[in-house]
Amino acid sequence: MARKVALVGIGKIARDQHLPAIAANPDWELAAVVSRNASLEDVDSFTTLEELLEKRPDIDTISLAIPPQPRFDYAAAALAAGRHVMLEKPPGQSLAECHALEAAAREHGCTLFATWHSRYADCVPDAKAWLKERRIKRLVITWKEDVRKWHPGQDWIFEPGGLGVFDPGINALSIMTEILPHAVHVSAATLEFPANRDTPIAAQLTFTDPTGAEVSADFDWLQEGPQTWDIDVETDEGTLKLANGGAVMSVNGSVVKQASDHEYANLYKRMAELVQNCGIDMDLSPMTHVADAFTLGRRKTVAAFEF
Known part of the structure; x- marks a missing residue:
């Protein structure tokens, strides 16, 4: 029932x-x-x-x-x-x-x-399995989209607690924390705040990786035209790319999997399993990275933003 x-x-x-x-x-x-x-x-x-x-x-x-x-x-x-x-x-x-x-x-x-819906994109488990057997040398997140398209007139997102550009950026962080075989932490950040807003509209993050890999993220909320939701990984045995928010996976430049949008379907499937077993799933690692970025970030004031 x-x-x-x-x-x-x-x-x-x-x-x-x-x-x-x-x-x-x-x-x-x-x-x-x-x-x-x-x-x-x-x-x-x-x-x-x-x-x-x-x-x-x-x-x-x-x-x-x-x-x-x-x-x-x-x-x-x-x-x-x-x-x-x-x-x-x-x-x-x-x-x-x-x-x-x-x-x-x-x-x-x-x-x-x-819930971290991007973590439930179809290609994320495949990327996690591929990276598990390889030594990561470099990981770059490029997450750029148009806030006017995805959050038209939603001023709450620029108010305290709304996260600003980290509202989409945290999606990338939820994928990164899932596919990496070990934990990383934010070591430096630059946060770009519109002169009239309380949360950032762009951010650049640098992470410390215990294995010495270079890990960084570039978030921007003013990109018009095609949107960019990519994670590029260089390893000792080739390259991996997750594109379109985790829906497309490429290895060494060739697409190996292209999936449909099942993120929220997967979320409700997971919720049904949790309720059945009265379980709790509260992984907060993506949010910890955002909190650390606000703590460590150098604030940069940029042009005012209006919808």
């Missing part, structure tokens, strides 16, 4: 990704939505999470597709009510919030899943 899930937030990411993934998965039934400004036909709709928790005790899973700033309060309330919680990335606006949510999930015996 399908488990009942409520989706909180029905904005662009919910309509583009969450709703189709839930509809296609027989393990899940979309039983309700929560939104202050919108609703769905033929689905029980609520304007507050509190009302949903009170009136629908039969729904045991809450999926949060809302900005990171209010997410902690929503997740904490759901966990306190004994509901399983699935967190859109990033899982919170701070590491402390995420640690507190994990503690609450353990206290109440609930599942908690910090």
Whole structure:
């Protein structure tokens, strides 16, 4: 029997990704939505999470597709009510919030899943397996896209807790932390803040690798035209490239796998497994890199930004 899930937030990411993934998965039934400004036909709709928790005790899973700033309060309330919680990335606006949510999930015996959708791209497991047997000499992340295209008018993303360019950049970091056979850490960063904004619109990161490999990342939110979501790796036995956010894998310049977009389908499959076993998946390594970049980063003021 399908488990009942409520989706909180029905904005662009919910309509583009969450709703189709839930509809296609027989393990899940979309039983309700929560939104202050919108609703769905033929689905029980609520304007507050509190009302949903009170009136629908039969729904045991809450999926949060809302900005990171209010997410902690929503997740904490759901966990306190004994509901399983699935967190859109990033899982919170701070590491402390995420640690507190994990503690609450353990206290109440609930599942908690910090989702990293790019990590669930089809080619990521293949890249991880290929790199496991090789010595990495150099890894370069190039993640450049157009914020006006993907977040039109969404000022929250430039407010404290919104992460700025790290909102997409953390997707690359979630892939890097999955495919590398060992941990790295940020050693230097430059963060470019628009003169009128509180979060960066571009960033350059350098990492320290325990094996001596050169590891770096270049994030930019002003790239028009074709978008770039690439990770290039040079090893002692050839090169690997993950392109299009992990959907295309090339080895030594030749495409070896080209996959479809199954990221959110894979997320909901994983969530079903976790709920079945009352498990917790709260890997925070991508967010740790972002926090370290803010701690270590040299601030550079650039031109003001308007949508």
